[in-house]
Amino acid sequence: MGGFVAEAESYLGETLEGYTGELVTMFAPDGATHTAQGKVLRETFTQDTDGQRVIDHKPVVELRRSTLERIPADGEKWVFEIQPHPAAGSETAMYLLKSTSKEGASIGVMRCYLEAMVQS
Amino acid sequence: MTAMASETVKAAVVDLLAASCVAGRYRVAGHAVTEETAERLKDSNRLVQVYLKRGTFPKGSSGKHGPVSHDVVLTIELTTAAASKADLSVFESESATPAQLAEALAESQDAGEIADADIDEFFRFVRDLVMSNSNTNLGVPKTTFRVADRWIDTWEKSAPIQRGENAILALSMDLSFRVAEHLSGATPVTPEAGKLLDGEITTTTDEDSEPVGCAGVLAGG
Numbered sequence: 001m002g003g004f005v006a007e008a009e010s011y012l013g014e015t016l017e018g019y020t021g022e023l024v025t026m027f028a029p030d031g032a033t034h035t036a037q038g039k040v041l042r043e044t045f046t047q048d049t050d051g052q053r054v055i056d057h058k059p060v061v062e063l064r065r066s067t068l069e070r071i072p073a074d075g076e077k078w079v080f081e082i083q084p085h086p087a088a089g090s091e092t093a094m095y096l097l098k099s100t101s102k103e104g105a106s107i108g109v110m111r112c113y114l115e116a117m118v119q120s
Numbered sequence: 121m122t123a124m125a126s127e128t129v130k131a132a133v134v135d136l137l138a139a140s141c142v143a144g145r146y147r148v149a150g151h152a153v154t155e156e157t158a159e160r161l162k163d164s165n166r167l168v169q170v171y172l173k174r175g176t177f178p179k180g181s182s183g184k185h186g187p188v189s190h191d192v193v194l195t196i197e198l199t200t201a202a203a204s205k206a207d208l209s210v211f212e213s214e215s216a217t218p219a220q221l222a223e224a225l226a227e228s229q230d231a232g233e234i235a236d237a238d239i240d241e242f243f244r245f246v247r248d249l250v251m252s253n254s255n256t257n258l259g260v261p262k263t264t265f266r267v268a269d270r271w272i273d274t275w276e277k278s279a280p281i282q283r284g285e286n287a288i289l290a291l292s293m294d295l296s297f298r299v300a301e302h303l304s305g306a307t308p309v310t311p312e313a314g315k316l317l318d319g320e321i322t323t324t325t326d327e328d329s330e331p332v333g334c335a336g337v338l339a340g341g
Contacts (some may be wrong), residue, residue, distance in 0.1 A: 003168060027211060029225055031218030058286040079211055079223045093311035094211045096228060116173045120205035 006081055009108040012064045015039070016109070024061055025081040025092075038063040040082050057116030059084070059095065063106045074099055074111070080114055125265055125299035126172055126192040132259035132293075133194065133250070140249050146242065155322065159297035166242055169197040173294065177301075193273075193293045196250070198242050201286040202234035205217050229289035230278050239277065239289045247272060250295060268273075269300040 020111040021037035028034060045053050061080060065071060074080045078097035083090050095114035104111060123131075123176040134150040141148065146166035182188040206228035210216050216224075249255065250272065257267045275293035282288070323331050 024300065027221050027225060029222060031220070031225070032224030033218075059280070079206065079225060079229055081211065083223050094206065094208050096206065096230065098230070115204050117157070117208065117228070118285075119203040119208050120227070120229070 005107055009064075009066065012108055016062055016064050016068070022083060022086075024063065026072075027079040027081070028072075029076050029078065030059055030099075032070070034069050036063050040086070042084070042086065058098075059097075059114050061112040061113065061114060062104075062108045065110050067104070068110070071110065072097055074100075079117075080112065082114075122191070126175060126194075129186045129192070129258050129262070129297065129299060130170060130172055130194055133196070134255060136249065136259035137168055137170065137246070161329070165201045165238070167199040168242075169195075169199070170248060171195055171197075179193045187302050190301045191269075191301050192297055192299065194297070195292055195293045196246060196295055198239060198246060199288060200235055200239045200242055201283070201288045202231050202233045202238055203285045203287075205229045205234060206252060231282075231285070234290075235280055235289040239291050242268055243275065243291050243293070247293070252332075265299060270297045271293055272296075331332055332337050 016039045017037040020039050022040050024036050024038045024040070026034045026036065041062070055116040059082060060084065076097075080095045080097060081092045082095065083092045094117055096117050098113045098115045101111035101113070103109075130150065134148055137146075138148045146168055149167065149169045151169065151171050171194070172220050173193045175190055175192040177190055179187050185291055207224045210224035213220075250258070251270075256270060258270055271297050273294050275291060278290040278292070280287045280289045325331050
């Protein structure tokens with residue numbers, strides 16, 4: 001990694017872990033707990049046919065690959081703990097990792113697509 | 121105007137499904153629902169829709185004046201919704217060990233996986249019900265009319281779609297059967313030679329009161 005790519009990766013420290021960064025706790029398949037700072041893109045709202053608002057509990061977490069102790073592999077089950085609401089000190093909730101994006105990998109970004117869970 | 125036999129069968133299948141529903145495990149609609157809403161999904165995650173899809177009237181097996189054979193295809197569409205599941209109490213526990221976390225992770229289930237298993241079970245239930253030996257007439261009393269050749273020909277599962285945190289999955293099956301349809305409405309009167317018939321003739325006129333047409337109805341038909 002060098003030149004432009006290295007510079008872009010270094011900026012991630014500010015864009016993902018700077019003032020927009022939030023604590024993300026990740027539970028790996030082996031039961032190990034990892035933490036990282038990342039950017040959380042929260043729920044979007046859609047409308048159903050009755051005009052009612054539907055919350056899509058599918059947040060996206062952007063993380064800097066270089067700060068992760070272990071990168072989720074395809075097909076692995078991970079649970080992420082994040083704050084569903086951005087207010088400081090608000091409660092956290094658990095989300096199942098649905099998939100990760102390959103885009104941005106060359107500049108060190110990992111995008112994790114999450115899905116809300118209910119108690120089994 | 122009386123309902124066609126195919127409509128009677130559809131209503132009977134709706135009643136059959138509704139009567140076999142235990143403790144609100146699913147909802148039944150006797151028509152195609154355009155789109156499932158989040159509000160309805162909140163009440164129950166399973167829906168069965170029943171509607172007449174197509175039919176043919178085979179000319180060769182129908183009488184000219186008598187009942188007409190009707191080969192009908194009734195669609196039974198199942199929809200289910202599910203959210204991802206895990207034992208959240210383990211992840212929320214401060215004292216959970218890595219082994220307990222790993223076990224909870226291994227047992228967590230993706231929404232699509234749950235919806236797929238759920239719709240397979242739902243399909244099995246509905247198919248068993250419709251094809252049961254006790255339902256050969258599809259819920260229509262045999263004294264009313266007979267339903268012949270009842271058979272589930274095809275079924276097809278759709279790709280899951282995401283609505284909120286739910287994965288929604290649909291499975292559609294085609295139930296075919298044959299019934300005899302009788303023409304409803306007025307019974308035609310066949311005139312006999314040399315017999316006087318009562319009747320009524322209505323004429324229509326234009327704005328100059330000139331007759332421009334007439335229509336007649338024979339008594340009794």
